[in-house]
Amino acid sequence: VVDTNAAQISTALGELGVRVTRHACVGDDLDALVSMIQETGGRADVAVVTGGLGPTMDDLASEAAARAAGVELVLDSEALAWIEGLFALAGRHMRPSNKKQAWLPAGARRIDNHAGTAPGFSLTIGRCLFFFLPGVPVEMRLMMEASVLPRIRELFCENGPVYGSSVVSTFGATEAAIGEEVADIPEKLSGVRVGLRAVFPEIQVKLYAEAGTRTELEKLLEEGRRMVEKRVGQWIFSTGGKSLPAEVGELLRERKSTVALAESCTGGLIAHMLTQVPGSSDYFLFSGVTYSNAAKEAVLGVKSETLRRFGAVHEETAKEMAIGAARVAKATFGLSTSGIAGPAGGTEDKPAGTVCIGLAAPGGTFGYRFRFPFDRERNKIIFAMAALEVLRRHILKMPIPPWPK
Amino acid sequence: VVDTNAAQISTALGELGVRVTRHACVGDDLDALVSMIQETGGRADVAVVTGGLGPTMDDLASEAAARAAGVELVLDSEALAWIEGLFALAGRHMRPSNKKQAWLPAGARRIDNHAGTAPGFSLTIGRCLFFFLPGVPVEMRLMMEASVLPRIRELFCENGPVYGSSVVSTFGATEAAIGEEVADIPEKLSGVRVGLRAVFPEIQVKLYAEAGTRTELEKLLEEGRRMVEKRVGQWIFSTGGKSLPAEVGELLRERKSTVALAESCTGGLIAHMLTQVPGSSDYFLFSGVTYSNAAKEAVLGVKSETLRRFGAVHEETAKEMAIGAARVAKATFGLSTSGIAGPAGGTEDKPAGTVCIGLAAPGGTFGYRFRFPFDRERNKIIFAMAALEVLRRHILKMPIPPWPK
Numbered sequence: 001v002v003d004t005n006a007a008q009i010s011t012a013l014g015e016l017g018v019r020v021t022r023h024a025c026v027g028d029d030l031d032a033l034v035s036m037i038q039e040t041g042g043r044a045d046v047a048v049v050t051g052g053l054g055p056t057m058d059d060l061a062s063e064a065a066a067r068a069a070g071v072e073l074v075l076d077s078e079a080l081a082w083i084e085g086l087f088a089l090a091g092r093h094m095r096p097s098n099k100k101q102a103w104l105p106a107g108a109r110r111i112d113n114h115a116g117t118a119p120g121f122s123l124t125i126g127r128c129l130f131f132f133l134p135g136v137p138v139e140m141r142l143m144m145e146a147s148v149l150p151r152i153r154e155l156f157c158e159n160g161p162v163y164g165s166s167v168v169s170t171f172g173a174t175e176a177a178i179g180e181e182v183a184d185i186p187e188k189l190s191g192v193r194v195g196l197r198a199v200f201p202e203i204q205v206k207l208y209a210e211a212g213t214r215t216e217l218e219k220l221l222e223e224g225r226r227m228v229e230k231r232v233g234q235w236i237f238s239t240g241g242k243s244l245p246a247e248v249g250e251l252l253r254e255r256k257s258t259v260a261l262a263e264s265c266t267g268g269l270i271a272h273m274l275t276q277v278p279g280s281s282d283y284f285l286f287s288g289v290t291y292s293n294a295a296k297e298a299v300l301g302v303k304s305e306t307l308r309r310f311g312a313v314h315e316e317t318a319k320e321m322a323i324g325a326a327r328v329a330k331a332t333f334g335l336s337t338s339g340i341a342g343p344a345g346g347t348e349d350k351p352a353g354t355v356c357i358g359l360a361a362p363g364g365t366f367g368y369r370f371r372f373p374f375d376r377e378r379n380k381i382i383f384a385m386a387a388l389e390v391l392r393r394h395i396l397k398m399p400i401p402p403w404p405k
Numbered sequence: 406v407v408d409t410n411a412a413q414i415s416t417a418l419g420e421l422g423v424r425v426t427r428h429a430c431v432g433d434d435l436d437a438l439v440s441m442i443q444e445t446g447g448r449a450d451v452a453v454v455t456g457g458l459g460p461t462m463d464d465l466a467s468e469a470a471a472r473a474a475g476v477e478l479v480l481d482s483e484a485l486a487w488i489e490g491l492f493a494l495a496g497r498h499m500r501p502s503n504k505k506q507a508w509l510p511a512g513a514r515r516i517d518n519h520a521g522t523a524p525g526f527s528l529t530i531g532r533c534l535f536f537f538l539p540g541v542p543v544e545m546r547l548m549m550e551a552s553v554l555p556r557i558r559e560l561f562c563e564n565g566p567v568y569g570s571s572v573v574s575t576f577g578a579t580e581a582a583i584g585e586e587v588a589d590i591p592e593k594l595s596g597v598r599v600g601l602r603a604v605f606p607e608i609q610v611k612l613y614a615e616a617g618t619r620t621e622l623e624k625l626l627e628e629g630r631r632m633v634e635k636r637v638g639q640w641i642f643s644t645g646g647k648s649l650p651a652e653v654g655e656l657l658r659e660r661k662s663t664v665a666l667a668e669s670c671t672g673g674l675i676a677h678m679l680t681q682v683p684g685s686s687d688y689f690l691f692s693g694v695t696y697s698n699a700a701k702e703a704v705l706g707v708k709s710e711t712l713r714r715f716g717a718v719h720e721e722t723a724k725e726m727a728i729g730a731a732r733v734a735k736a737t738f739g740l741s742t743s744g745i746a747g748p749a750g751g752t753e754d755k756p757a758g759t760v761c762i763g764l765a766a767p768g769g770t771f772g773y774r775f776r777f778p779f780d781r782e783r784n785k786i787i788f789a790m791a792a793l794e795v796l797r798r799h800i801l802k803m804p805i806p807p808w809p810k
Contacts, residue, residue: 001602002412006430021437025411025428028600032426056584056601095581136603138780176500179461195433196461197406198541261694267680268673271694275672278748278781286700289666289676289692291685295734299691299704329700343683375543376683 005050005140012144014208016153017163018046028052033064041068041126046152048144051135053118055097061132062121066105069125073103076110079119086117108132111147115139122151129155161210166221168205168228170235171244171389172403178203181231185224192224201382202244205232234401237392244388245273245280251395252283252332259391260329261287262300262321262336264312265355269384270337286329290321300324313338313350315367318358326360334360337387341379355383357390366394370403410455410545417549421558422568422615423451433457438469446473446531451557453549456540458523460502466537467526471510474530478508481515484524491522513537516552520544527556534560566615571626572602573610573633575640576649576794577808583608586636590629597629606787607649610637639806642797649793650678650685656800657688657737664796665734666692667705667726667741669717670760674789675742691734695726705729718743718755720772723763731765739765742792746784760788762795771799775808 003025010020021044026032033052040047052061066073080102087094101118104110111120113134120133120143131148133140170178175198182205185194195206207224211217225239238247252259261270271287274280288299293312296302301324302317310316318336326334335358342352353373359366368390372382386403393400408430415425426449431437438457445452457466471478485507492499506523509515516525518539525538525548536553538545575583580603587610590599600611612629616622630644643652657664666675676692679685693704698717701707706729707722715721723741731739740763747757758778764771773795777787791808798805 001604002407002409004407007407020432022441023430027425036427054584055581057588058600095585097581097585138783176460176502179459180500180502183462195463199406260700263673263676267685267689268668268676268692268694269680271668271673272677275694275696276782276785280672281696284672285697286704287673287692287694288704289673289680289694291680292690292734295665295691298733299693328703329697377681378543380681 004137005135008141009048009144012149015164016149016157017160018152018156028058028060030060030064033060034067037064037068037125041128044128045156047128047130048148049130049132050140053101053120053132053134055095055100062104065123065125065130065132069105069123071106074106076102076104079104079110082119083117111143113139113143115142161212162214162217163210164217164221166207166225167241168225168236169238170203170205170232171201171237171385172401173203173232173235175203178205178232178235182228185227189220189224189227191220200378201385237389244385246277248388248392249274249277249280249283251392257332258283258285259333259335260285260325260331262325262334263287263289264291264337265339265341266337266380266384266387267291269380270387273384285331286325288325288328296321300328313340313354313356315356315358315369318356319365319367322358322360323365332362333391335387335391337383339383341376341383343376353379355386357387359390359394361394368400409542410540413546414453414549417554420569421554421562422565423557423561433463433465435465435469438465439472442469442473442530446533449533450561452533452535453553454535454537455545458506458525458537458539460500460505467509470528470530470535470537474510474528476511479511481507481509484509484515487524488522516548518544518548520547566617567619567622568615569622569626570614571612571630572646573630573641574643575608575610575637576606576642576790577806578608578637578640580608583610583637583640587633590632594625594629594632596625605783606790642794649790651682653793653797654679654682654685654688656797662737663688663690664738664740665690665730665736667730667739668692668694669696669742670744670746671742671785671789671792672696674785675792678789690736691730693730693733701726705733718745718759718761720761720763720774723761724770724772727763727765728770737767738796740792740796742788744788746781746788748781758784760791762792764795764799766799773805
C-alpha cells in the first residue's frame with residue numbers, strides 16, 4: 001500500500017532535529033511484526049509505528065507490541081468508554097470488533113485519539129521508546145502533534161542545537177540542471193546541507209540547517225535561500241513551500257483579480273488544483289471543462305469557423321476559449337488549455353503531449369504551444385502546471401520560457 | 406518523501422508468489438546505505454532497490470552497492486554511449502553530472518533503461534541477488550517488467566505453486582462492517598487469505614490465493630469473489646479492480662449514453678476523475694465548474710429565484726444545475742454537486758460536509774443531500790465519489806443508500 005505517513009513523520013522529526021535513520025515496513029504477520037519491533041528496540045532511541053490498530057483481523061500492532069515487550073493485553077476501560085461514547089454520539093451501532101481497539105499492552109501509556117476510535121499508546125521495549133499510532137493519516141497527524149512530538153522534544157531535544165529546513169520550489173528545469181547549480185552551496189555556507197526532491201513536475205531544493213540558536217538558524221536558511229535564488233531564480237515559483245496554485249491564488253487575491261478557466265485536455269484538473277486551496281472562491285469563478293467541440297461553441301462561444309480552420313488543438317482556438325471563459329464569468333483573466341494528453345489522439349503535426357494554452361488578460365490575448373514527452377497522467381499534470389505558470393509569469397511580467405527543458 | 410514504488414514492487418512480486426518480508430528506507434547517507442545493503446544481503450534471496458541512480462550529489466546507490474560488495478566502480482562504455490545518444494537525440498546539452506550515471510560496480514550486470522538516462526544493474530551481494538533501479542516510477546516499472554520480474558520468475562518461481570490475488574472494491578460501508586462480514590472466508594475456503602485495504606473513501610477486499618495450477622487458482626479466486634459478493638454485494642462497485650469513474654464510464658459506453666457535469670463544491674474533481682480514464686471523450690462531454698452564483702445562472706441557467714429562495718446548497722439548486730449541464734452539452738445524464746467542503750462556509754442547518762447532488766436522467770430529475778464528517782480534501786473526494794455512485798446506482802436501478810454509514 002502506498003504510505004504517506006512515513007514521509008510526514010520523517011519531516012516532523014527532522015524539524016525537531018531527530019535523525020531519522022531508518023523506515024521499515026512489514027506485512028500483517030505477527031511473527032514478522034514482533035521481530036521487527038524487537039530488532040528496532042535494540043537499535044533506536046525512539047520509534048514511531050503506524051497502522052495495525054484497527055478493528056479487523058489483520059490489525060495486529062497491539063498484540064505484536066505486547067508480545068515483543070513480554071506483557072499481556074489488558075482492557076483499558078477509559079479507552080472503551082471513549083469508543084462507546086463516539087458511537088453513541090454518532091447514533092451508530094458499535095460492532096464487537098470495535099471493542100478490540102480498547103485492549104492495550106500492560107504498562108502502556110494511552111495516547112488519546114480525538115479523530116477516530118483507535119487509541120494509540122507508548123511503551124518502552126528494549127532500549128527504545130515506541131509510539132504506536134493509527135494508520136489513518138489525519139488521526140496519526142493530530143496525535144503526533146498533540147502527544148508524540150512534545151514528548152520527544154522534552155525527552156531528547158532540550159539544550160541541543162536547533163535544526164530546521166526550508167524548501168524552494170522550481171518548475172521548468174531538469175533535476176540535473178538545478179542540482180549542478182546548487183551543488184556548491186554546502187561548501188560555501190557551513191551548517192547547510194542541500195537535497196533535491198522531484199515531485200513531478202516540480203523540482204524542489206531542500207535546505208537543511210543546524211545552528212546554536214533559532215535566530216542563527218533563520219539567518220542561515222535565509223542566506224541559503226538567497227544563494228538558491230541567485231543560481232536558479234528564473235525557475236523558482238515559491239520560496240515558502242507553497243504549491244503553484246496557492247502562489248497563483250495569492251497573486252490574484254493581492255491584485256483583487258479573478259480567473260476563469262476553459263479546460264479541454266486538462267479535464268478539470270486546473271480547477272481542482274485551484275479549488276484545493278481554502279478561500280479560493282475569492283478569485284476562482286468558473287471553469288468550463290469542454291471536452292466536446294459542441295460545448296466549446298455553446299458555452300465558450302468559440303467560433304465554428306475557428307474550429308474548422310485550425311482544429312480544437314491550436315493557439316487560436318485556445319485564445320477564443322480563454323476569451324469566452326473570462327466573458328461568461330466576468331473574470332479579470334481567462335486561461336485555457338487544449339491539447340492531446342495521449343496515449344491516443346495524436347497526429348503527425350500535433351503528437352500526443354502537445355498542449356496549446358490561451359490567456360485572455362486585460363492587456364491582450366496570448367497563445368502558446370508546448371510539447372511534453374510523458375504519459376497521459378503526467379502530461380495532464382504538466383499541462384495544468386504550465387498553464388498556471390503562464391498566468392503567474394504574465395502577472396509578474398516574467399518571460400515565458402520555451403518548455404520543456 | 407512519499408514513495409509509491411514500494412507498493413508497486415510488492416504487488417508485482419506478490420503476484421509472482423514471492424513473499425515480500427520487508428521494505429526499508431534509509432536516507433542519502435553512504436554508511437547507512439552500505440550497512441542496509443549488507444544486512445539485507447545476509448537475510449533475503451532477492452532485493453529490489455530503487456532510487457539513488459540520478460546525476461546529483463545525493464545519488465549514492467552505485468557507490469554504496471560497490472562498497473557493500475567490496476568492488477570498484479567501472480565505466481560502462483555501452484551505458485555511456487546510450488546516455489550520450491539520448492542527449493544527442495533530444496538535441497540537449499549533456500551535463501558532466503549525467504556521465505556519473507554510466508559508472509557501475511565491477512561485476513554488475515547492466516539493466517537497460519529505455520525511458521531515461523540512468524541504467525540499472527543487478528549484482529549478488531552476500532547471499533542475495535540485488536536489482537538496483539532508478540526511483541522515477543515509470544522507469545522503475547518498465548525495467549521491472551522487462552528485466553527484473555522475468556529473471557526472478559526464472560530463478561525462483563518455476564515449478565512452484567501458483568499465486569494470485571483479486572480485489573473487490575466497495576463504497577459506502579465502514580472498514581469494520583466489511584471486515585466482519587468477510588472475516589470467515591479463509592476458514593470456509595482453504596487456500597484463500599483475505600486482506601482489507603482502505604483507499605479513502607473506498608474499502609477494498611483483497612483476496613490472495615495459492616494453488617497448484619493456474620486453472621485451480623482462477624477457480625479459487627472466482628469462488629472467493631462470489632463469497633464476498635454474497636456478504637457485502639450491496640456495497641460493491643467493482644470486482645475487477647477498476648476505479649469507480651472507470652466503472653461508470655463503462656456503463657455509459659455500453660449504453661451509448663453521455664454525461665455532463667455541473668460542479669460547485671467538487672471544483673472540477675469529478676471531471677478530472679472521469680477524464681483520467683483513457684477514451685473518456687466517448688461519453689464525457691462537459692463540466693461546468695460554477696463556483697460563483699453568477700456562473701451558475703449564466704452557464705447553467707439556474708434561476709436567480711431558485712438561488713434566492715433555497716440558496717446555492719440545496720437539492721432544488723442541484724437539480725437545476727444538473728438539468729442545465731445536460732441541456733448545454735446535449736448529454737443523456739446531467740450530474741451536479743453543490744455543497745460545503747469546509748473548513749469555512751458552514752451554517753447551522755448546512756454544516757461543512759454537506760453536499761447536495763442533482764441528477765437529470767431520461768426518466769426524471771432527482772435531488773439528494775448527504776453529510777460527511779471529513780476535512781476539506783477528503784470531503785471533496787467523497788462528494789465526487791458519492792455523485793458518481795448516485796449515477797452508477799441510477800443506471801443499474803439500485804437503491805441510493807443513506808450515506809454515510
